[in-house]
Amino acid sequence: MARLVQYEEAPPEVRAVYDEIKAARNIPDVNNFWKALAVHPPTLCRTRDSLREVMGPGVLDPLTKEMLSLAVSTANGCAYCMASHTAAARAKGMTEEMRGELLAIVAMAAETNRLADAYDVSIDPAYRDPG
Amino acid sequence: MARLVQYEEAPPEVRAVYDEIKAARNIPDVNNFWKALAVHPPTLCRTRDSLREVMGPGVLDPLTKEMLSLAVSTANGCAYCMASHTAAARAKGMTEEMRGELLAIVAMAAETNRLADAYDVSIDPAYRDPG
Amino acid sequence: MARLVQYEEAPPEVRAVYDEIKAARNIPDVNNFWKALAVHPPTLCRTRDSLREVMGPGVLDPLTKEMLSLAVSTANGCAYCMASHTAAARAKGMTEEMRGELLAIVAMAAETNRLADAYDVSIDPAYRDPG
Amino acid sequence: MARLVQYEEAPPEVRAVYDEIKAARNIPDVNNFWKALAVHPPTLCRTRDSLREVMGPGVLDPLTKEMLSLAVSTANGCAYCMASHTAAARAKGMTEEMRGELLAIVAMAAETNRLADAYDVSIDPAYRDPG
Amino acid sequence: MARLVQYEEAPPEVRAVYDEIKAARNIPDVNNFWKALAVHPPTLCRTRDSLREVMGPGVLDPLTKEMLSLAVSTANGCAYCMASHTAAARAKGMTEEMRGELLAIVAMAAETNRLADAYDVSIDPAYRDPG
Amino acid sequence: MARLVQYEEAPPEVRAVYDEIKAARNIPDVNNFWKALAVHPPTLCRTRDSLREVMGPGVLDPLTKEMLSLAVSTANGCAYCMASHTAAARAKGMTEEMRGELLAIVAMAAETNRLADAYDVSIDPAYRDPG
Numbered sequence: 001m002a003r004l005v006q007y008e009e010a011p012p013e014v015r016a017v018y019d020e021i022k023a024a025r026n027i028p029d030v031n032n033f034w035k036a037l038a039v040h041p042p043t044l045c046r047t048r049d050s051l052r053e054v055m056g057p058g059v060l061d062p063l064t065k066e067m068l069s070l071a072v073s074t075a076n077g078c079a080y081c082m083a084s085h086t087a088a089a090r091a092k093g094m095t096e097e098m099r100g101e102l103l104a105i106v107a108m109a110a111e112t113n114r115l116a117d118a119y120d121v122s123i124d125p126a127y128r129d130p131g
Numbered sequence: 132m133a134r135l136v137q138y139e140e141a142p143p144e145v146r147a148v149y150d151e152i153k154a155a156r157n158i159p160d161v162n163n164f165w166k167a168l169a170v171h172p173p174t175l176c177r178t179r180d181s182l183r184e185v186m187g188p189g190v191l192d193p194l195t196k197e198m199l200s201l202a203v204s205t206a207n208g209c210a211y212c213m214a215s216h217t218a219a220a221r222a223k224g225m226t227e228e229m230r231g232e233l234l235a236i237v238a239m240a241a242e243t244n245r246l247a248d249a250y251d252v253s254i255d256p257a258y259r260d261p262g
Numbered sequence: 263m264a265r266l267v268q269y270e271e272a273p274p275e276v277r278a279v280y281d282e283i284k285a286a287r288n289i290p291d292v293n294n295f296w297k298a299l300a301v302h303p304p305t306l307c308r309t310r311d312s313l314r315e316v317m318g319p320g321v322l323d324p325l326t327k328e329m330l331s332l333a334v335s336t337a338n339g340c341a342y343c344m345a346s347h348t349a350a351a352r353a354k355g356m357t358e359e360m361r362g363e364l365l366a367i368v369a370m371a372a373e374t375n376r377l378a379d380a381y382d383v384s385i386d387p388a389y390r391d392p393g
Numbered sequence: 394m395a396r397l398v399q400y401e402e403a404p405p406e407v408r409a410v411y412d413e414i415k416a417a418r419n420i421p422d423v424n425n426f427w428k429a430l431a432v433h434p435p436t437l438c439r440t441r442d443s444l445r446e447v448m449g450p451g452v453l454d455p456l457t458k459e460m461l462s463l464a465v466s467t468a469n470g471c472a473y474c475m476a477s478h479t480a481a482a483r484a485k486g487m488t489e490e491m492r493g494e495l496l497a498i499v500a501m502a503a504e505t506n507r508l509a510d511a512y513d514v515s516i517d518p519a520y521r522d523p524g
Numbered sequence: 525m526a527r528l529v530q531y532e533e534a535p536p537e538v539r540a541v542y543d544e545i546k547a548a549r550n551i552p553d554v555n556n557f558w559k560a561l562a563v564h565p566p567t568l569c570r571t572r573d574s575l576r577e578v579m580g581p582g583v584l585d586p587l588t589k590e591m592l593s594l595a596v597s598t599a600n601g602c603a604y605c606m607a608s609h610t611a612a613a614r615a616k617g618m619t620e621e622m623r624g625e626l627l628a629i630v631a632m633a634a635e636t637n638r639l640a641d642a643y644d645v646s647i648d649p650a651y652r653d654p655g
Numbered sequence: 656m657a658r659l660v661q662y663e664e665a666p667p668e669v670r671a672v673y674d675e676i677k678a679a680r681n682i683p684d685v686n687n688f689w690k691a692l693a694v695h696p697p698t699l700c701r702t703r704d705s706l707r708e709v710m711g712p713g714v715l716d717p718l719t720k721e722m723l724s725l726a727v728s729t730a731n732g733c734a735y736c737m738a739s740h741t742a743a744a745r746a747k748g749m750t751e752e753m754r755g756e757l758l759a760i761v762a763m764a765a766e767t768n769r770l771a772d773a774y775d776v777s778i779d780p781a782y783r784d785p786g
Contacts, residue, residue, distance in 0.1 A: 059229050104436045106199070110375070118336045293517045302621075309508065330460065334498070338506040497701075597768055599730035646659075
């Protein structure tokens with residue numbers, strides 16, 4: 001189990017990140033992911049910056065972004081990430097029926113990915129990037 | 132490279148699947164994925180049935196379903212599937228900007244998935260499934 | 263593409279391994295896998311020893327061993343290994359129908375593996391190792 | 394941990410699947426995998442249908458099919474699936490010696506898969522699918 | 525194959541990144557990885573920033589950092605990344621003998637990782653993070 | 656959880672391996688990995704031999720070898736292996752700052768690996784192996 005850096009013991013640069021996350025999400029404490037990354041402050045700061053940019057406003061809506069994160073975390077088999085992205089997606093409107101369909105897609109893609117690789121299917125000319 | 136079963140050489144059960152896919156998508160020929168699966172007709176039929184159910188009408192819209200498939204195929208590193216799902220998602224409205232955000236999410240999730248696993252982050256009580 | 267160490271340019275220790283493989287399998291030349299490993303002779307020798315032990319006579323018959331290797335190589339997405347183990351399994355008796363069933367199992371397992379992980383299924387008491 | 398849908402609380406379509414599985418396998422209750430999938434009945438039904446077809450009678454014998462499933466689940470790192478397929482394979486006749494050889498093959502294939510990829514070995518002409 | 529954004533057609537923000545990379549590494553042109561990322565400028569900029577921080581001066585020396593990147597890229601099966609990190613590591617001093625040992629470690633770890641997972645080995649108390 | 660073969664119940668060939676490991680590392684008992692492999696003595700012996708060769712004296716120093724093993728085990732998501740290689744690397748001199756940089760590299764490589772695959776970046780001519 002990860003060592004978690006609590007606010008009280010955190011150095012100022014880590015406290016600043018915690019304060020910022022708490023303010024942005026209006027939550028009383030940051031989740032364990034951030035407390036674990038804080039053992040290496042450069043990773044904490046860089047990951048916070050990257051996620052803020054990637055998951056922030058863009059052409060994809062917040063729920064779609066969260067569901068994509070959940071799908072990828074499931075494909076990668078990360079238990080913590082599946083739990084946290086499921087919670088975040090539910091908070092943004094994912095119903096149980098939507099979750100059911102999402103996980104069915106992740107699982108079916110795993111199956112068709114293996115079949116396409118196994119049969120060494122050559123890419124149809126129409127699918128090639130015009131590049 | 133896969134052996135591809137062309138319509139002319141296909142047995143009746145395979146032709147029936149090809150005919151159905153061509154009619155449903157209004158295309159002149161099925162793509163290589165189906166021609167490769169046709170070397171084992173039970174796999175062709177079962178995969179067609181499963182995909183029709185999973186990718187068909189539901190609570191998630193068709194573009195979101197296609198983007199989820201693309202995200203998972205990217206996470207799984209299947210070159211054929213990335214190409215075919217990119218084409219299908221574009222046909223359903225995915226712009227280059229949307230693709231850029233989608234791939235950024237897939238890549239960032241790969242990074243945070245590894246960090247969560249590496250630091251062995253324990254799941255926050257609030258994230259646990261009420262089960 | 264890998265640098266391949268041909269017999270003529272190989273040092274004596276590599277030639278000895280090549281000679282042994284050719285004699286054991288009664289083939290005129292070793293395949294590319296061995297010629298690629300020969301750039302690091304300790305890896306060539308160790309891999310040859312390990313494979314000889316693992317794939318050699320045991321309680322599982324040679325065809326089953328080859329099909330297991332093919333299934334794992336497919337799950338791991340190794341194109342070279344899929345090609346070489348398919349050829350080897352065919353040489354030991356795998357028919358196209360058997361290959362079709364094998365690949366269907368690999369693909370279905372990929373799907374059910376994702377579902378079991380995604381739904382975080384707890385292991386049934388009856389399945390726990392008596393340890 | 395997954396929410397498990399018990400028989401008593403299950404809707405009729407789910408009960409029908411449970412009843413059928415119990416009858417087919419002559420067991421008093423279905424295992425946790427099915428109870429977890431039941432949160433999304435379409436996935437429960439589709440997975441049951443697919444597994445019945447893929448794992449049912451064919452040219453490969455039941456034990457070989459189960460061992461292939463175990464090998465793939467091990468390659469994919471699915472803890473639940475390793476436990477359930479180990480139990481199922483033992484019930485079909487897998488001895489501890491057979492399990493030892495199977496896992497040695499899975500592990501060796503993981504090693505040789507990485508070596509073939511790392512050295513970018515080109516596929517021998519003799520291994521190419523006649524296509 | 526990726527669409528590559530050449531300097532001549534690149535927007536100012538992309539040219540600025542290209543100029544900076546060329547100056548920092550004293551090379552006449554950026555490699556294909558950067559030209560491919562340039563189709564989505566935010567990803568280009570963020571990736572450049574993150575890599576500069578992660579691969580820049582720290583407590584690990586540059587060659588060790590490059591070899592770690594090569595090892596991970598091999599474990600993840602990324603052909604482009606294996607090629608580019610092999611070249612970069614050689615430029616920083618990796619000999620063929622060092623490469624041979626590195627790849628042997630990657631492959632052996634793949635094997636022992638599978639064995640540890642397959643046998644579900646419980647973590648020794650002495651290995652638990654003091655947390 | 657794995658069945659662990661304790662010294663008292665072990666057959667002579669297993670005891671000999673345990674004795675040898677204990678003597679080589681000057682430790683009172685072998686760790687759980689070895690006790691788990693002992694259920695299949697040929698795997699125990701072969702893995703011990705292979706690790707002794709791969710992790711033994713060579714052109715890479717022991718700490719670098721251990722850190723490479725930790726990086727690969729993290730990329731492969733093996734919890735036991737991450738714990739044991741972290742402990743072993745610390746024993747050989749890995750500081751917390753070094754661990755932080757190592758894990759940042761593993762995570763960034765996961766991200767850039769996905770981007771290179773997703774954008775299907777063609778290998779720069781300069782990176783091609785002279786073969």
